Amino acid sequence: MSTPGVDVPDARGRTGLDRVGRDLTGNPDVVVTDVELLAAGWHVLRRTTFEQRHRDGRWSTEQRETYDRGNGATILLYDRGRATVLLTRQFRFPVYVNGHPDGMLVETAAGLLDDDDPETAIRREAAEELGVQVGPVELVFAPWTSPGSVTERLYCYAAPCTPADRTGDGGGLAEEGEDIEVVELPFAKALAMVGTGEIADAKTMLLLQWAALSGPFAQTGCSA
Incomplete structure (x- = not known):
């Protein structure tokens, strides 16, 4: 058979x-x-x-x-001068069915690599989800997300972003069922939301902590 x-x-x-x-x-x-x-x-x-x-x-x-599920990539876009980060908010059914109040997660833009290399994939996702044409990027780390059962490796990038880099509306691809809200937050507020549980997505928490400890906001801390 x-x-x-x-x-x-x-x-x-x-x-x-x-x-x-x-x-x-x-x-x-x-x-x-x-x-x-x-x-x-x-x-x-x-x-x-x-x-x-x-x-x-x-x-x-x-x-x-x-x-x-294949490997993926994500990116933290930050504006050092304005002390902000650019994130997404979207509905995630797996977290909704596992106890999240409404399934709406605040996250860094992300997606599967499909047939692309990680950097090409994350530029594609930033354009689709955030409407941003990304310039130079930094590969921060590439962890395995859940090594006990999931094969995925996630390539985590960061890049500067100014209002001039936003060339589209973002929002994701409607034909793929995406309905993504673009969220710009003061970095200090985003970091505080990790502590309150308002940001509970692992990749986003890792990149925000990196930004505070050794990334673009390491010297100013979270008081900006």
Whole structure:
């Protein structure tokens, strides 16, 4: 029987989705023995079986489910002279269903890389979500967002931004169901919103803390 995403194309034209991970050789204490494709509606859910040698020399058989949504990029746009940052506000159903009061999160602009390199992707997202044509960017860090189950690595950028750089309205792509509000905040207020829980998005919290500790607002602190 043919399986979409394995031996025949799925809805996105992909095959061989059960091959990912089988050729890993970087860790001699981990040997992948089987990969099962559990779901591939848009992103990919796999169950991988592997043999693992522990620190005491004992081998065991382990299974892990991994959710592969691709890698992503995000950017903190800041105006040092006006002491502001440019963020987004949008509805996020996963947080809404997991206890957030209304699902509306304040975040840095972000998106999946798709087939682009990280810098190209984040320039695209800044234009679509914030209406900004970004100039020189700085790669701040690139963490794995949830290494216990999600494969995603998030490339976190920062860049200066002035009102002259805003060449469009932003708001995201309506055809992708996006309805994004552009939010400009004083940096001090944004940083305070981390403490109050009004900003609860991890990538945004990390970039705001970076901006305060060693980034564009490190010398002025949060009193600007």
